[in-house]
Structure formats: C-alpha cells, structure tokens
Amino acid sequence: MNVLVCISHVPDTTSKINFVENNTKFNTGGVQYIINPNDEFGLTRAIWLKEKQGAQIHVVHVGSAMADPTLRKCLAIGADKAFRIDTPAIDGGAVAKELAAFVTANSYDLIIAGRESIDYNGSMVPGMLAGLLDIPFIPNCVGLEINGNEAVAEREMDGGREKLKGTLPIVIGGQKGLVEESDLKIPNMRGIMQARQKPFEVIAPQQASAATQDVLYEKPAPKADVKLVPADDIDQLIELLHKEANVI
Amino acid sequence: MSVLLFAETENNTLKRNAAEVASYAAALAKSLNTNSLAVAFNADNAQDLGQYGISKVYNIINAPEQFDANVYAHALSQYISNTNATHIVVSSSADAKFLAPLLAAKNNAAYVPNAVALPNKLEPLTVKRTAYTNKAFVHTELDAEINIIGVGNNSFGTVEQFVDCVVENDSPEHTASNLDQVSMSKETGKATIADADVVVSGGRGLKGPENWHLIEDLADVLNAATACSKPVSDMGWRSHDEHVGQTGKPVSTNLYIAIGISGAIQHLAGVNASKVKVVINNDPEAPFFKAADYGIVGDAFEVVPALTEKLKAFKAQS
Ligand SMILES: Cc1cc2nc3c(=O)[nH]c(=O)nc-3n(C[C@H](O)[C@H](O)[C@H](O)COP(=O)(O)OP(=O)(O)OC[C@H]3O[C@@H](n4cnc5c(N)ncnc54)[C@H](O)[C@@H]3O)c2cc1C
Numbered sequence: 001m002n003v004l005v006c007i008s009h010v011p012d013t014t015s016k017i018n019f020v021e022n023n024t025k026f027n028t029g030g031v032q033y034i035i036n037p038n039d040e041f042g043l044t045r046a047i048w049l050k051e052k053q054g055a056q057i058h059v060v061h062v063g064s065a066m067a068d069p070t071l072r073k074c075l076a077i078g079a080d081k082a083f084r085i086d087t088p089a090i091d092g093g094a095v096a097k098e099l100a101a102f103v104t105a106n107s108y109d110l111i112i113a114g115r116e117s118i119d120y121n122g123s124m125v126p127g128m129l130a131g132l133l134d135i136p137f138i139p140n141c142v143g144l145e146i147n148g149n150e151a152v153a154e155r156e157m158d159g160g161r162e163k164l165k166g167t168l169p170i171v172i173g174g175q176k177g178l179v180e181e182s183d184l185k186i187p188n189m190r191g192i193m194q195a196r197q198k199p200f201e202v203i204a205p206q207q208a209s210a211a212t213q214d215v216l217y218e219k220p221a222p223k224a225d226v227k228l229v230p231a232d233d234i235d236q237l238i239e240l241l242h243k244e245a246n247v248i
Numbered sequence: 249m250s251v252l253l254f255a256e257t258e259n260n261t262l263k264r265n266a267a268e269v270a271s272y273a274a275a276l277a278k279s280l281n282t283n284s285l286a287v288a289f290n291a292d293n294a295q296d297l298g299q300y301g302i303s304k305v306y307n308i309i310n311a312p313e314q315f316d317a318n319v320y321a322h323a324l325s326q327y328i329s330n331t332n333a334t335h336i337v338v339s340s341s342a343d344a345k346f347l348a349p350l351l352a353a354k355n356n357a358a359y360v361p362n363a364v365a366l367p368n369k370l371e372p373l374t375v376k377r378t379a380y381t382n383k384a385f386v387h388t389e390l391d392a393e394i395n396i397i398g399v400g401n402n403s404f405g406t407v408e409q410f411v412d413c414v415v416e417n418d419s420p421e422h423t424a425s426n427l428d429q430v431s432m433s434k435e436t437g438k439a440t441i442a443d444a445d446v447v448v449s450g451g452r453g454l455k456g457p458e459n460w461h462l463i464e465d466l467a468d469v470l471n472a473a474t475a476c477s478k479p480v481s482d483m484g485w486r487s488h489d490e491h492v493g494q495t496g497k498p499v500s501t502n503l504y505i506a507i508g509i510s511g512a513i514q515h516l517a518g519v520n521a522s523k524v525k526v527v528i529n530n531d532p533e534a535p536f537f538k539a540a541d542y543g544i545v546g547d548a549f550e551v552v553p554a555l556t557e558k559l560k561a562f563k564a565q566s
C-alpha cells in the first residue's frame with residue numbers, strides 16, 4: 001500500500017502575526033514554522049499503517065525550500081521518502097492541482113491531508129484534490145481503518161459523527177482523533193540520522209494557475225478593555241448583555 | 249449571471265444557518281443587479297427563503313435522505329450551469345466545508361471560506377475573510393468565471409426582506425455516491441456548537457466532570473450549546489466533540505461564555521471570532537480577561553449558579 005501524506009508548513013500558533021509592504025505580505029521574520037498540527041496526526045496514523053500493515057509512506061509539500069527542515073522532520077519521524085514540488089503555494093486550488101498531477105503520476109492508495117492548515121484555515125486542498133481526481137473524500141476525519149482495498153473512516157460533523165466506507169484510493173482530511181496527542185512521534189537521534197540517508201526529491205511544478213489572490217491583510221481593531229462586573233452584582237451583567245450587547 | 253445559494257436542510261427542514269446565508273446571497277445579488285436563486289435538498293419549507301430575499305428555489309425532492317457531499321456537488325453543478333450562476337454562496341458548516349471544495353474542483357471555480365462581510369469590491373470580486381486562526385483578516389480576490397463564497401457563521405446576520413418566492417420541485421438524475429454510510433450518531437434536540445447563538449464553555453477551573461451541571465444548567469437557560477477547553481476533553485471529563493479552540497472546533501457565535509478557562513492563545517485562536525465574550529474566572533490576571541468584553545472575577549461555584557437563577561428570572565419576565 002502506498003500512502004501519501006500532504007504536509008503544510010505553518011507558523012506556530014504562538015507566533016506574532018505581522019505584515020509588511022503596506023500590509024500586502026506576511027512578515028516571516030522571527031516566525032517559528034512547524035508541521036501543520038492536523039498533518040502531524042495524519043503522519044503518525046500513516047506510520048502505524050507502515051508498522052502494522054507494511055505501507056510505504058511518502059510525504060509531499062508544495063512550496064519553497066523554507067519547508068525543507070519540516071520535510072526532513074517527517075522523514076525522521078518515519079516517512080520513507082519526501083517530495084517538494086518547487087513552487088510558491090498561492091492558493092488552495094493551485095496547490096490541489098499540483099498535488100493531483102503528482103498523485104496521478106505516482107499512484108497512491110491513500111492520501112492523508114489535514115482537516116485545515118492553521119494559517120488560512122481554508123479546508124480547501126484535500127477536498128479539491130479529491131474532486132480533481134474524482135475519488136472519495138472524507139474530511140474532519142477522527143478514525144481510519146484500512147482493510148484490503150476498503151477504507152472505513154469516521155468524520156466529525158456538526159453535533160455528531162458519521163462513519164463512511166469507500167474503495168481506495170481515497171483522500172482524507174485528518175485531525176486529532178486519528179491518533180491522540182500522546183501517540184505523536186517525536187524524532188529520536190536514530191531517526192534523525194536515518195533521515196539524512198532517505199530520498200528527498202525536489203520536483204518541477206505544473207505551474208498550475210491560481211484562481212484567488214490575497215491582496216491585503218488587516219489586523220482586528222484593538223479591543224476595548226473588558227467591562228468588569230462585581231461578582232455580587234449579576235443583575236448588572238444581565239442588563240449589559242441585554243441592553244448594550246444585545247445578545248440575550 | 250446569477251447568485252446561487254446552497255440552502256442546507258436537516259430532517260427535511262431548512263437549517264437555521266440558511267437564513268443568514270440567504271440574506272448574504274440576496275444582498276450580493278442586489279449589488280450585482282441580478283437574481284438570487286437557491287438550491288435545497290428535500291426542503292419542506294423551501295418557500296421560507298423568500299423571507300430573506302430569495303426569489304426562486306430549486307428544491308430537489310429525490311435526493312438521498314442524508315447529506316452526501318459528492319452527490320450534492322454533482323447536483324449543484326447542474327444548476328450552476330443551467331442558471332448561469334457566477335456567484336455561489338454557502339455556509340461555513342461542516343457539511344458546507346465538505347461540499348464546497350468538491351464543487352470548486354468540479355466547476356473550476358475559485359473558492360474562499362470564512363468570509364466576514366459582503367464583497368468590498370465587485371470587480372475584481374474581493375472578499376474579506378479571517379486568516380491566521382482569527383488573528384488577522386485577509387482581502388482575497390477571486391477571478392474565476394464561477395466564484396464560491398463561504399460565509400462565516402454569525403458574521404453577516406439575518407436580514408428579513410420579503411419577496412415572492414417560487415419553489416420548483418425537481419427530481420434530477422443523481423450520480424452514484426462514492427461512499428457508503430456505515431453508521432451515524434447525532435445528538436438530537438441539543439444545540440450544536442456550530443449552530444447555537446450562545447455557547448457556554450468550561451475549563452479546568454471547574455475541577456471535575458461532576459461539576460458540569462453548572463455549565464449545563466446555564467446552557468439550558470440560554471438554549472446554548474456546551475463546550476470545553478482541550479485539557480477537559482483530554483482528561484475525559486467531557487467528550488472530544490465539545491473541545492473548542494485551534495485544534496478543536498471553531499466557535500463563531502454571538503455570545504461565548506468562558507468559565508474557569510485561562511485563555512491560552514490556542515484556546516483564544518479558535519473562539520475569538522465570537523461577537524461577545526464573557527469570562528468568569530477567579531484569577532483577575534487570567535489572560536482571557538484581555539480578550540473579553542465582559543467579565544466577573546469570582547468563584548465559578550458561586551457566580552455560575554447565581555447567574556443561572558437570575559437569568560431564569562429574566563427569561564421568565566421578558
Ligand atoms: C499545539 C497546541 C494546541 C492547543 N489547542 C488547544 C485548543 O484547541 N483548545 C484549548 O482549549 N486549548 C488548546 N491547547 C492548550 C492550551 O494551551 C491550554 O493549556 C488550555 O487551553 C488550558 O485549558 P484551561 O483554560 O481549561 O485550563 P487552565 O489553563 O488550567 O485554566 C484554568 C482556569 O480556571 C481558573 N479557575 C480555577 N478555579 C476556579 C474557580 N473556582 N472559579 C473560576 N475560575 C477558576 C483559573 O484561574 C485558570 O485561569 C493547545 C496547546 C497546544 C500546545
């Protein structure tokens with residue numbers, strides 16, 4: 001079984017978010033980049049498939065060399081081979097088109113992406129990829145079992161869960177639940193040494209065109225100070241919520 | 249040119265979010281000087297969309313009973329081409345976020361989710377949406393022939409404007425599903441985090457699962473959904489479905505009440521899109537107070553029952 005894990009490379013949540021060039025570009029200065037948390041759950045699930053079901057695990061990223069340390073980390077965690085499609089990730093559609101061409105050329109049985117990237121929270125790439133390949137897609141995935149050529153996966157929906165079954169190849173959008181945090185693999189010395197020997201290919205893009213373009217960033221207006229209400233004057237809070245905030 | 253809305257249904261009834269998304273679609277159609285149409289699946293009350301400015305609804309009456317993203321995306325694509333739809337409006341529900349990327353891929357469309365307002369420019373179509381997990385906004389241009397906008401929950405609001413609404417019941421041919429449902433579990437009759445106007449959320453400050461009646465009683469009075477911080481679900485005090493924040497469910501509700509939650513950046517990131525935030529915490533230095541609109545410094549075990557009682561009285565007389 002060949003498994004592809006799509007890796008997005010995002011600022012750590014605690015990073016300060018700032019913009020430059022008249023608020024048209026994200027300021028990467030001083031920002032710590034990490035593997036998108038949703039993808040980390042997916043990668044660990046993939047490595048279980050390797051350990052228990054003998055799968056071959058590839059990771060892929062569409063973007064610049066800035067993400068190379070992240071891809072090396074994926075190799076150190078246990079992926080067998082890394083690919084970077086060398087083109088800036090302009091929008092979800094263009095990334096999905098690059099990935100679709102890559103998947104078609106290499107044939108994978110299972111494609112694990114994340115529920116969303118925590119930078120734009122788009123939840124776009126996995127669904128678009130499945131749509132382009134015309135294969136089944138299961139988002140918000142909190143459980144996955146592969147038996148032969150069949151996948152059974154559970155998705156979280158608003159107010160519940162749905163378990164779905166489909167024939168491989170399939171795309172999933174994974175998140176916590178696929179594995180738990182305590183299951184996440186941390187690269188050890190041996191893994192890091194081995195990663196240096198593992199194949200890492202940089203490949204030429206399709207030059208897929210983007211349909212959207214981010215033109216301007218804005219920070220939320222600074223927040224007014226909190227209005228504190230004494231603990232023994234709850235009527236005042238109710239009054240404020242009713243008359244001032246208009247929410248009850 | 250026309251604006252086409254995907255109106256979501258559940259148990260053959262329009263979902264609550266259909267009103268907001270319809271209001272958005274109608275306002276967009278008005279600014280484009282064109283029609284606002286909707287496609288709904290098995291909606292017994294499809295004509296209600298007329299209250300929010302939708303003039304025509306194609307109601308598909310032979311759709312699978314359960315939402316099926318691939319089948320729905322195929323069906324919607326037919327209406328997009330039949331009506332020459334150029335602007336598609338969807339919600340930000342879990343189902344809409346499932347469907348929209350498939351729809352975009354099938355129609356070579358541009359798609360942006362989490363829009364917070366009507367487009368601020370029509371040529372090129374430019375939409376403001378949240379980015380960096382609510383720490384910023386980005387203005388995005390969409391320049392495909394078909395453009396899909398996902399409207400953030402509670403970001404636009406509902407606007408009533410009655411128009412005559414024609415409902416056409418259709419039975420189009422469906423593609424086969426590429427997934428089979430094995431099982432589904434869904435709490436019925438309970439407000440969900442995605443749909444509720446109010447969310448009451450508890451953190452580690454509540455000390456243990458046995459104290460959650462405080463949260464539930466308050467939520468009951470407000471007809472609110474209940475939520476929790478990540479450690480609370482990690483420790484198994486509450487089910488994972490209630491975990492909100494950066495790695496949990498996003499919350500963008502009208503009123504978010506945080507009780508015994510410190511306000512860590514990963515928690516705030518996921519709930520900051522909520523309009524009004526109330527914090528109850530016994531530590532005046534808790535970071536959440538900086539992100540809150542209203543706060544009470546006090547012991548949850550005293551403040552919350554008192555708040556619940558007072559709200560009951562308030563609801564009874566209003
Ligand atoms: C990668 C990553 C992702 C994360 N994602 C999330 C996420 O999605 N969601 C999330 O919530 N967290 C997330 N976290 C965890 C986050 O950093 C915090 O640890 C967590 O939010 C703290 O939960 P808490 O506020 O319930 O607990 P605490 O931080 O322990 O806060 C408890 C609060 O209760 C107050 N308190 C105590 N007793 C009382 C009382 N009697 N009355 C009133 N108040 C009282 C205390 O003053 C304190 O402020 C993430 C962390 C990481 C590293």
Ligand SMILES: Nc1ncnc2c1ncn2[C@@H]1O[C@H](COP(=O)(O)O)[C@@H](O)[C@H]1O
Nearest residue numbers: 006008062113114116117122123124125
């Ligand atoms: N540039 C990228 N390269 C590879 N995979 C990506 C990239 N961007 C997004 N993805 C995948 O798509 C998922 C959802 O991302 P997004 O659509 O950006 O919210 C991520 O969790 C990744 O698995």
